[in-house]
Amino acid sequence: MSNHQKRLSVPKSWPVERKTATFTAKAGAGPHGEAGVPLVVVLRDVLEYVDTTKEAKYAAHNDSVLVNGDTVRDVTLPIGMFDILGFPEREEYYRVFPDEGGRLALTEIPAADADGKLAKVVDKTLVSGGDVQLNLHNGHNIVVEEDEYSGNDSIVVDLESDDVLAHFPYEEGALVTAVSGQHAGEVGEVTDITVSPGSADNTVEVETDDGSFETVESYVFVIDEQFVGDEEGEEE
Known part of the structure; x- marks a missing residue:
């Protein structure tokens, strides 16, 4: 089985350039499904801490990378929404957060929030x-x-x-962000929840600073005001 993934066919959530090269790293087994981005891609293409997969493996095997508080050895580990990345030697910590368009972005956070x-x-x-x-x-x-x-x-x-x-709680008045769909990355307040009959998806109406949108209930994620504040910090 190949260890590579064609860039043109990677999920939309992957923060990689699709036309700079033919292949990129392939995600290994783990959470987040196909939307999970391999750790090596985050280290090399997003943070630019390393230039090669070999350098990423060296960093991981020297306990320099934490994912959700645990030391990571496998650089193909999928990284997904709201994971916490830590780099103790650099004293840098990041939360994975959706940006507009549904791509995964990193928001720097204080060590106390990690x-x-x-x-x-x-x-x-x-x-x-x-x-x-x-x-x-x-x-x-x-x-x-x-x-x-x-x-x-x-x-x-x-x-x-x-x-x-x-x-x-998920309820009217809750602050949410869309993590999937055409409104991914948008943040707003729930104004209405529609429970659909049968097997149809429930929908939710969200009011934002620029208007409102309707999306599938499973696409939204309740957040707190502090997450909105985090977005104003440095993003990679």
């Missing part, structure tokens, strides 16, 4: 003992004692303990 990761509750299940398991958008699951969460809510999860640090 201990927790935003995640979307996809669904929840009851586990033995009466606790509730929250199934998150990135494939991660956590168990909570109190059932105060609903599908499409967002939570901030402590990267070390899996404790829930913050909870942002």
